[in-house]
Amino acid sequence: MSTAADPTGSAPVLELRGVTVRFGSVAALSRVSLALRAGEVTCVLGENGSGKSTLVAVLSGLQRPVEGELLLDGQPVRLRSPQQARSRGIATVWQDLAIAPLMSVWRNFFLGAEPTRGTWPFRRLDVGRAEEIAGREMARVGVTGLDPGQPASALQAGERQSLAIARALHFGARVLVIDEPTAPMTVAQRALVLQSVVAARDAGLAVLFVTHSPQYAHLVGDRFLLLGGGRVAGDLTREDVDLEDLTRLVAGGDELSLLTGHLRAAHPDR
Structure with missing residues (x-):
């Protein structure tokens, strides 16, 4: 399922087109497409094993796809390392942040x-x-x-994530990839992370926020990419879904199964 054309008409800062990543015979990502725009938060949701971590690895330069392409400002680019990604303005806040x-x-x-x-x-x-x-x-x-x-x-866990986001903002990142931390957080600490996400969006960054929580995603997200089995099962905007709809989809209910079924029927080779 996909949304209509972007109403703002803004060109993506960073785009994935038909990206596939395989580990042996297993496709961790299968023909995944994604567009990240300035001043917009795209939330990526899915169960464990859905491909979220592999997507982060591709965007951060840790993993190179076997098919598809990445485009930065409309130009094809190959990210061979996290250092190269950072030099091109793509900052990643890792799940297990090291300080x-x-x-x-x-x-x-x-x-x-x-x-x-x-x-x-x-x-x-x-x-x-x-x-x-x-x-x-x-x-x-x-x-x-x-x-x-x-x-x-x-520093508390939420403050550590905010530190990494603040650093990315200060040093001129254009794309911010945030892999939701696994460390236990209080509601106040999570609120800090979400506030930092909003600050990055308001500063004009293109933000990708990986989370398992539809509640947190709906608080800050402009778009929602649902992954299932390495495939895009839904590409939605806030106009498409309310919190209840998003929660039901992420829970893997009948709606997500229906989306995935339609996808596989339309593209049996995926």
């Missing part, structure tokens, strides 16, 4: 790109400016009253 726990928040924010002052050979870190920037950018995504000099180990 350096004994380093400060501002150190984790900059990760080798710290501001300096003075000229060589007397150049040195500008700690004051680094703390000011880190604190300001964290507040931008909803984390206020934070001491940037505290160890990163003091």
Whole structure:
């Protein structure tokens, strides 16, 4: 099932066309197409094994498809590594986010790109400016009253995700891929992550948010991509579905089975 043409008429920043990824004889993704537009949140939902993690790996440069293509600003591109993806403005916030726990928040924010002052050979870190920037950018995504000099180990799970999103915003990402964290979170911590997602969208980024929760998806999503068995089972907008509809579809009820059945009937080779 697919939606009508995009009403805004905006061209995708990043697009997948007919992407297939195989592990041996198993197709983890099968002819998946997806368009990510600036200022829009696309939520990806599906059960375990539906292909969500493989999709993240493709977008982040960890996995190369065997079929199909990726287009950045309408031009074909091959992402051979996460470093190359980042250099092209595609930032990924990983499910199991790694930080350096004994380093400060501002150190984790900059990760080798710290501001300096003075000229060589007397150049040195500008700690004051680094703390000011880190604190300001964290507040931008909803984390206020934070001491940037505290160890990163003091951050809650939601704050760690917000830190990674704030960093991507500051360093000029155009596409933000967020793989929902597996760490247990309180409602307040999840609210921080969702607030950061909205901040990224409002800053004009094209956001892909992978989640298992239709409730969270419907709070922030503009579009919803439903995956089942590595295939696109639904490509919907907020105008297509309300929360009840989305919850029923994600639960794998009769509607999702019907969508998948129609897809396979129309494309038996998938």
